[in-house]
Amino acid sequence: MKKIGVITIHSDYNYGAFLQAYALIYILRKNGYFAEIIDYRKIPNHPRNDSFPLNIIIKLLNHKREQRYNTFIKPMVGVHTYRTLNEIMNNFKENYDILISGSDQIWNPRCGGLVNKLNPAYFLAFVSNKRCKKISYASSIGSYQFNKDEQNQIKRWLSEYTAISTREQSGKEQLSTFINKEIQVTLDPTLLLTKDEWLEQAKPYKIKAKYVLVYYMVEIDEVLEYARKIADLNQWKVALITNHIKRHPLVDINIRNCGPAEFITLFYNAEYIVTNSFHGTAFSVNFNKNFISIFKKDSPQRAQSFLNSIGLSHRLIKNIQQIDSLEKYIDYKDANIKLQELRNNSFQFLKNAINQ
Structure with missing residues (x-):
C-alpha cells in the first residue's frame, strides 16, 4: 500500500482549514490509500497578541472550542510534529x-505563516x-x-512535481504564465465528500428556532445586514457562528464553542x-441550501470560480438590493449534476497522479 503524506493548513483554528484537511485524508483512506496529515504547525495567519491577564481569559474561553477542533482532526494527523520551518526543512523524519x-x-x-513570504514547506521543498x-491537489493562491x-x-520548486492542480481557475492561469507544466483545476477537498458522508461526521448542536446561519471571514456588519433582511422577510432568527460573548x-443567537x-x-x-467565506459557500451548495455568498472584496476568486463552475454565479452578490431579485428557492438539479461531474474528475486527477 502506498504511503501518502499531505501538507496543508490544518493547525489554525479555522473551520474551512480543518474541514478541507480532514476531507482529503478521508477520501484517500476511503479509496484504499494509507494517508495522513504531516503535522507542520505554522504560525497562525492572524495570531493574537493579548497581554496578561486577557490572554489567559481568552485561552480559557476558547478551550472547549479548541478541544473540539483537536479531537476532530487528531485521527488524521501523523505522529511527528514540526513546530518551526527549520524543523521540517532539516529534520523531516517520515518515509x-x-x-x-x-x-x-x-x-x-x-497565509503561509512567514509574513508575506513564500513558505517552502508548502511547496514540498523539505524533501x-x-x-x-x-503532487499538488487543489493548492490555492x-x-x-x-x-x-x-x-x-516557484518554478524551481514545482519542477519536481509530477502533477499539479489548483483550486481556482485564476490560480491555474497565473501559474501557466511561468510554469511549463499541465495544470488542472480541481475541487476543494470538502466538495469531494457527499452530503451523506459529511453528515456521518456531524455532532448535534440544537437550535430550537428556524434560523439564518451567518458564517463570515471579515466585514461582519455588512454580512449581518444581508442576514437580517432575509430573516425579517421570513420571520426567522439570525444565528451567528462567533467566538465573541x-x-x-x-x-438573535450567538453560536460559541x-x-x-x-x-x-x-x-x-x-x-x-x-456567508462571505469560500468554505461557507461550498458547504451551502453541498447541502443544497438556499444561500447567498457575499462578494469578498479582497479575495472573491475562490467563491467566484466555484459558483461559475456549477452555474450558480448569480448567488454571489455585491449589494443588498440583489436579494429582492433572487428566486426564493434554489433549483439544484443542474448544479448537482455539474458538481458530481467535477467531483468525479477531481478524484480521477488525484487517482491518476498517485498511480502514474
Missing part, C-alpha cells in the same frame, strides 16, 4: 512514497523528488500576484445561509 501539497491557500504568501513523488523573484522560486445588535463536527450540523439544519 512516504508520495507527498501531496494539499488545498487551502498554502501558496499565498499572506527531494528522488525520495518520493510530489487566493488573490495574490507573484512577483518575478517569487515566480523563479457579546451579541451583535443584528444577531462549536467545533468542525458541530459546524456541519449547523449548516445542514439552517433554513438559509449568508
